[in-house]
Amino acid sequence: MARGLEVEGFNLKQRHGKARVRVARVWKGKDGCDSMVEWNVSISLLSKCINAYLDGDNSDIVATDTMKNTVYAKAKECSEQLSVEDFAVLLAKHFVSFYRQVTGAIINIVEKPWERLHVAGQPHEHGFKLGSEKHTTEVILHENGALMITSGVQGLALLKTTKSGFEGFIRDKYTALPDTRERMLATEVTGTWRYWYPSAFKLPENPLYFTERYLDVKKVLMDTFFGHPKVGVYSPSVQSTLYDMAKAVLSSFSDISSVELKMPNIHFLPVNLSNRDKNTIVKFKDDVYLPTDEPHGSIEASLSRIPSRM
Numbered sequence: 053m054a055r056g057l058e059v060e061g062f063n064l065k066q067r068h069g070k071a072r073v074r075v076a077r078v079w080k081g082k083d084g085c086d087s088m089v090e091w092n093v094s095i096s097l098l099s100k101c102i103n104a105y106l107d108g109d110n111s112d113i114v115a116t117d118t119m120k121n122t123v124y125a126k127a128k129e130c131s132e133q134l135s136v137e138d139f140a141v142l143l144a145k146h147f148v149s150f151y152r153q154v155t156g157a158i159i160n161i162v163e164k165p166w167e168r169l170h171v172a173g174q175p176h177e178h179g180f181k182l183g184s185e186k187h188t189t190e191v192i193l194h195e196n197g198a199l200m201i202t203s204g205v206q207g208l209a210l211l212k213t214t215k216s217g218f219e220g221f222i223r224d225k226y227t228a229l230p231d232t233r234e235r236m237l238a239t240e241v242t243g244t245w246r247y248w249y250p251s252a253f254k255l256p257e258n259p260l261y262f263t264e265r266y267l268d269v270k271k272v273l274m275d276t277f278f279g280h281p282k283v284g285v286y287s288p289s290v291q292s293t294l295y296d297m298a299k300a301v302l303s304s305f306s307d308i309s310s311v312e313l314k315m316p317n318i319h320f321l322p323v324n325l326s327n328r329d330k331n332t333i334v335k336f337k338d339d340v341y342l343p344t345d346e347p348h349g350s351i352e353a354s355l356s357r358i359p360s361r362m
């Protein structure tokens with residue numbers, strides 16, 4: 053949050069906004085092929101409305117109801133399909149430029165993963181089905197034009213049945229886990245990456261640039277996690293795989309300056325069963341597992357470029 057303001061001997065920091073404004077936008081294509089998006093928008097404004105807090109004077113308040121209406125009005129104005137990032141920038145620009153009271157806007161949007169349906173191998177002109185992982189963005193714009201665009205993916209569930217191990221870790225009197233070079237590896241990636249676009253006036257012109265980037269980043273993350281389709285790639289730990297994935301994103305995209313990945317280690321436990329007489333019912337041979345949700349390992353890291361000292 054921005055620096056606070058000294059009032060009556062206290063430091064006051066404040067912001068206000070509207071959370072979870074849901075909007076869907078359909079674009080009717082000239083060729084009869086419709087496009088659509090569904091967005092869940094949260095707006096937070098940094099504004100000079102101190103008298104609302106101190107004196108009950110609301111004359112400097114942008115009503116959160118107005119913020120909600122603005123989402124629908126701006127969605128209507130977008131006559132061409134655009135990325136969720138571009139829509140967030142458009143909203144932020146509006147709030148910062150339209151109200152003299154507003155010094156900054158923080159826009160968060162989660163896009164619902166509606167995907168075009170294919171029937172008999174053909175893309176359907178107006179049919180969509182819900183996919184799994186979600187595209188997210190956060191745009192922060194200040195009145196001086198300083199811009200920060202962060203994009204992300206939420207709920208990208210990945211699993212491989214082999215080419216994963218974990219060995220050589222610290223052993224002490226509480227350690228029960230055996231070393232292994234053969235296990236399942238499952239995770240649900242939450243990733244965010246920050247773009248290097250310092251001003252809202254120097255963005256790529258293609259209105260779907262960030263949508264394409266999102267798909268490209270996801271592909272690089274997954275290709276690195278899985279490796280070649282026939283050979284795979286051995287993972288000595290979630291930590292090592294996470295690092296390789298983050299590094300691959302920074303190496304592939306020069307306009308991304310940092311990446312943060314959260315990769316829970318979702319355990320699939322080997323099943324071994326025996327009866328009361330210690331006779332084996334099921335002996336684990338890398339085949340039968342007990343899938344679990346909790347507890348899970350929690351592994352997260354961020355990787356950013358080091359600014360050159362030139």
Ligand SMILES: O=c1[nH]c(=O)c2[nH]c(=O)[nH]c2[nH]1
Nearest residue numbers: 218229288289290291317349
């Ligand atoms: O990839 C892993 N990293 C860990 O830190 C860890 N800890 C653990 O019990 N299993 C694993 N696996």
